[in-house]
Amino acid sequence: MPEHTPVPTPSADRAARPSTLLPGAVHRLVEVPGGRIHCVEQGTGPLVLLVHGFPESWYSWRHQLPALAAAGYRAVAIDVRGYGRSSKPVAVDAYRMLAHVADNTAVVRALGAETAIVVGHDWGSPIAAHSALLRPDVFTAAALLSVPYAPPGGPRPTDAFTRIGGDEEFYVSYFQTPGRAEAEIEPDVRGWLTGLYTGLSGDTLAPADHSGLFFVPKGARMADRFPTGRLPGWLEERDLDVYSAEFERTGLTGALNRYRNVDRDWEDLTAWHGASVAQPSLFIGGTLDASTTWMSDAIDAYPRTLPGLSAAHLLEGCGHWIQQERPAEVNTLLTDWLHDRR
Known part of the structure; x- marks a missing residue:
């Protein structure tokens, strides 16, 4: 389980300011090798890193941050590189999957933690899954929303x-x-x-x-x-x-630019083609989301690709923006799963 890190390091506390959009939360900028990542943080306890998708921002987790904080977690939602107040490199290839995994890892370190549980939605889901796949020493569990995990590989x-x-x-x-x-x-x-x-x-x-x-x-x-x-x-x-x-x-x-790196990711991750994510995991999708219907084969393959899966939940009548469409249900599923990790 991620260690309890209630006090941020001095570098992580740089530019900290209260949130006007989400009372009780704090905005901060942390330094990463690729520049800076903007984080919004609420609560104390084990670290849970929240990674948004396209076209969103940290704000897509506005319902989860207070719920996770109330449940005893240090919830941190980031602006993925290229979004919001995070760095926006000019080069297209700066948005490859390896860079996002490096950002997530550096954020955990900058916040003074050794490990974290990572939760992702839409593009954030494969970023979370690959963070767990490539850095199991840092990301001890992964919750994936809307987009199912599919191992690297297959056709270009x-x-x-x-x-x-x-x-x-x-x-x-x-x-x-x-x-x-x-x-x-x-x-x-x-x-x-x-x-x-x-x-x-x-x-x-x-x-x-x-x-x-x-x-x-x-x-x-x-x-x-x-x-x-x-x-x-x-x-x-x-x-x-x-x-x-x-x-x-x-x-x-x-x-x-995240979409413009899919072939680079395919090449970068050759060594992981077909690899499973072994850590404890959770999947939540919507029955009306094309991501879950198109990728139903990926969900069926979870016994092999996500051997640590606790459950795959499909919310009836829910579309793609799952943690915003059904915040109460998603919060309950997440917090119950997180408590099982303690």
């Missing part, structure tokens, strides 16, 4: 995504060319985020097709298939204020 990712798209273009392929997706998103960041959040939410997506948003017809934009109308129940205007303000300030290039 961009080749596989081209085949998936068929006559249209799969969204990961659409994101590959620097500047292309940015040109669609950045003229109306708030509108684009609203469409994506709404289109992948359980209470607002079209029941007959929860995957159409991921395919772009030739000559079209991804946003052309976004729904219009009411916001999903979990998303308030003030939440959109937070997300859109961050991306209007930073742009989307750093966030999109």
Whole structure:
């Protein structure tokens, strides 16, 4: 179990300030080999590192930080490199998986801890899984939300995504060319985020097709298939204020560069092709999330790929933004699982 580290080191305490968005939490910047990582921290106890996905920020864990703190944990949500107040390297290859694992490891050390439990959602899920895979000495357990674990390997990712798209273009392929997706998103960041959040939410997506948003017809934009109308129940205007303000300030290039490293990851992780994550693990997904339906084979393979799995929970009627759509259920599942680790 991660050691109790209630007092941050002096370097970790640099630039610490109370959060105006989340009472009781503290913002701080920590130094990592690639620059700096912005953290939002609440509570004392064993360290739990929370890693967000695309296109989000530390704020996507706003419901989990106080719940984990109340349960006796030191919960720390980061802005992944390229997001928010964390560093945004210029080079595309600075966003490879190995760099994210190095960031997570350095954050744990900067916070004065030797080990941590890592929790990830969306892109944060594979980042959390690979942190556990590559650094089992640091990450003693991993909880994965929405995106199932699939071991490195298989066909070259961009080749596989081209085949998936068929006559249209799969969204990961659409994101590959620097500047292309940015040109669609950045003229109306708030509108684009609203469409994506709404289109992948359980209470607002079209029941007959929860995957159409991921395919772009030739000559079209991804946003052309976004729904219009009411916001999903979990998303308030003030939440959109937070997300859109961050991306209007930073742009989307750093966030999109994660997608532009899938082939580099495939090459970097050759030695781990087919490898399982042995540490205790947990999976939580939504039944209406395309990630869980497309990757159902990965979930079926968990006895081999996640031999330490405690449980795989699929929340009925839930979409992609699981810890925001169903915060109470996710908090209960996480805290019960964490208590079992003590």
